Amino acid sequence: MIELKENFERYLEDESSVKGQAEKVIIPENENEISEIFKFSQKEKIPVTISGGRTGVTGGAVPERGIVISSEKLKKIEFDEKQQILKVQAGVFLSEIEDFLKKTPFFYPPDPTEKLASFGGTVATDASGARGFFYRRTRNYIKKLKVILPDGEIFECKRGEFIEKDGFLKIMGKKVPCANFKMPDVKNSAGYYSKKGMDAVDLFVGSEGTLGFIFEAEVKLIPQENFTGILVFFTDYHFWDVLNFLKNKKQKIVSIEFFDENSLKLLKEDFPQIPSSKSAIFFEIKGEDFEFVEKIEKFKNIKEIFVAEKKREKEFVKNLRHRLPEKINEIVRLKGFTKVASDFAVKDENFKEMFKLHTKAKDEKIPFVLFGHIGESHLHLNFLPEKKEDFEKSKVFIKKLAQRIIKMSGTITAEHGVGRTKKELFYMMFSEKEIEKMLLTKKSLDRQMLLNRGVMFQE
């Protein structure tokens, strides 16, 4: 176990540009050390913040004060080929899982863009990714968890072993209230998982580290698949026919993403090969199916279609897609502001309306880009303000937009999580009663609210 008492600035921030404070950073090497730190924290009433890859965009890993506990030394990966199960510790990067699995005929489907995210962080936030349209989210692949609870107890839970009954889960002798409010029926990252008959695994996955330290998990693997990526560039904003066509081919389509004109202009700076166009859809299909792609050609307003089958072509498309969020974060950081972005999702039937509301951003006369996982009716509007006044204005716009999304029974965060930066919207989305219920869950495991203090809940 390493303890840092100075020179640990990098542990005080993440990709959100939110900065925090801490007295020290501890880097444990096993579950018992974490357990000891937690026991000490409870006894001395010192807040503990869990730190993984610090690639989150909502400040979930940023400490308020107290101890930071980093997962960076928890690097074990074990592979059980017969069971098709991978056992991964919290500090392993997604890129390391990917590299590890290259030697096997399997892959791990959750694919958040940021490959330097720590595995533990992706479990704690129930990360999804572009292929979520078909492969869903991290929770769908978690078979077993080892969690260090805030009181220091080490809890191993296998899916199916701990099931909610009469509104409670029994966890290490504690009665944990759960399944006591209604989750929005959309792609959602806001609040605890809540469903009748739910599994304890699902309570911890996506709890943003507020209920325990995800030390290790066993994940389900899937036989390696070959994907073909298709980029469709449009002469205007009428991509809806193609979108509807794709959405009806659920068995074939793995991902559907959207880029607006501003996104494409930004990308063209680095990828001059892409045509000037008003909007674009990127989608992936399983396998190679040229006839299927040819069907797309008959739709109107298409300027150009690129098909990525070969390695070089796939690499190009991958770089193109990953470059956009990266570039946005760079611009935002350069201007010295925090990210002002939407991460909203609604039900499919409300998506057209949500899209229209997002495009109203242009009336604000502040630079912005709009893109997202439209297969799951999920959009990211990112403002790129250049002055303080515009930064404030864009925050107001996002807040107003959130109100409309909430009215449509959508979510204020579909994948980024609440963290520290979306608490205000989180408290708008859920009623006081619902928040109170989530707090009951939290307090049943962490009475003094010491773990990841300030994440999700306001003081």
Place this chain on the structure above:
Amino acid sequence: MDVIVCIKQVPATTQVKINPVTNTLIREGVESIINPFDLYAIEEGVRLKEKFGGKATVISMGPPQAEAALREAISLGVDEAILLSDRNFGGSDTLATSYTLARAIKRIGEFDLVICGKQAIDGDTAQVGPGIAEELKLPCVTYVKKISEVKDGKMVVERMMETGWQIVEMELPGIITVVKEINEPRLPSLRGKMRARKAEILIWNASDLACEMDRIGQPGSPTVVKRIFAPPQKPAGKILQGDIDAVSQELADELKRLGII
């Protein structure tokens, strides 16, 4: 402007393994690709055609499966593709290859410019472009990073040097070999791919090209390969991770241990 682009199909070398016993390349299961530098040659040829009109033709010498590389070139905008394939071409070194490609270029007849990639990533010789030029007695400029002007049967190009670049004016028809700085190869469009699927690939053999038989294949190849061997394997590097102070100390200790500092 009529352009001829010469390309080669090569194994994707990042994946190539060498059989430690026989010292030969293990080609099974290794993906074949267009030599990466040739992609820039194709792109430049297609751009010239699009700008000035005319025709872009791609040629490649290789076994029948090299057809895939030619089809890919068509998907990238080339008009016509010719495969030079004959058992008698087998075992060609760069001299015999240059001769054979030159014969094909002669047979095509009318052209303003031949473009090659600067070198192939499997042999790394960079000899075939200049070899063709010698055979056809044409002016040749290697390592071209930019074509800045095409006018009145002449062309001005920028040639990449180690410490800067040369501006060269050359007569046309001529030959250039290009470096990757010259352009950004496009992605094939769906239409391009559809065209490539249906396109007919011409196949020319030694007699089509009226080759002198002692100048092609093994008989035409004076190069003698004395020995092929894999470079000795380097032990894996070590990545130090963690706190910067601890890591720095660890690095310093390691360097001391190795006697470097």
